[in-house]
Amino acid sequence: MDEQPSTPSSKQEPRQTNPWVITTILLAAISFGLLGINAYMVISIFNGATIGGGGGTVAPPAGDVPAPSGPVAVSVDDDPALGSANAPVTVIEFSDLQCPFCRRHFTDTYSQIKKDYIDTGKIRYVFRDFPLSFHPQAQVSAEAAECADEQGKFWEFHDKIFTEQNKQGTGTVTFTVDDIKKWGAEISGMDAAKFNSCVDSGKYKQEVQSDFNAGSAAGVSGTPTFYICKGTSNCQELVGAQPYAAFQQVINQQLA
Incomplete structure (x- = not known):
């Protein structure tokens, strides 16, 4: 899948991408003898991330992405949302719940966006699923x-x-379905038995796949990816764990 940014001012920040790109580069490098004794480490030329044996990723430097062909429209479907349905701006996040860069966005930026824009009625914030295949627990x-x-x-x-x-580190964290059930049961008011039965059923597999397909159609290739839209049209894209100031700039432009 190729990324199709939708704003000339968008910047590419740390994100995770599909592994076929890494595999192709690795095979090519081996063919030309470009890998030395550190061949166990794969360098992702695609996004500058270094992926080693520690299970995490190192954030690549920020850089400009190519200018888009024009504004895009992105559907919110019936996915979970915060904020007023009548808010003038909609932010759509395509995310992976095992992605360390998505977690960085949650830790560093999300709460400030919520305080300044969601809670004040300026934006509606929609979450859509984009589980990456190399995160084994992202789908479940x-x-x-x-x-x-x-x-x-x-x-x-x-x-x-x-x-x-976050309690286990900053990189990609390994956890199990039992951990997911335990964390769900610890949420106040959650019916744990009902939750566990639902998780085991796999009933939402197609719903998650539908989100992934919608993201792919919109041009998403890594997580997190955000579309900041007037309504759900004329969307501008932000890719990666962007700082709050980047969101502030684009949201304010869309509010103007």
Whole structure:
């Protein structure tokens, strides 16, 4: 999948991308003898990330992305949202619940956006799933979040799963389905038995896949990716764990 940025001023920040790019580069490098004794480490030329044996990724430097062909429209579907349905601006996040850069956005930026824009009625914030295949628990985590949403606990689960991973480090964190169930059960008001049964059923697999397909169609290739839209049209794209100031600039432009 190729990325299709939708704003000339967009900047590419740390994100994670699909692994076929890394595999292709590795095979080419081996063919030309470009890998030395450190061949166990794969250098992702695609986004500048270094992926080693520690299970995490190192943030690549920020850089400009190519100018888009024009504004895009991105559907919010029926996905979980915060803020007024009548807000003039909609922010759509395509995210992976096992992605360390998505977690960085949650830790460093999300709460300030919520305080300044969601809670004040200026934006509606929509979460859509984009589980990357090289995160083994990303798919089931997304399905579990849908199960939590059945009980009106989506955002509590969203916050919980990122918070629990933060306790274990800054890179990609390994966890199990049992961990997911444990974290869900710790959320106040959650019916744990109902939640666990829902997670085991796999009933939301297609719902998550539909989000992924929508993201791919919009040009998403890594996480997190954000579309900041007037309504759900004329969307500007921000890619990666952008600082708050980057969101502030684009949101204010869309509010003007």
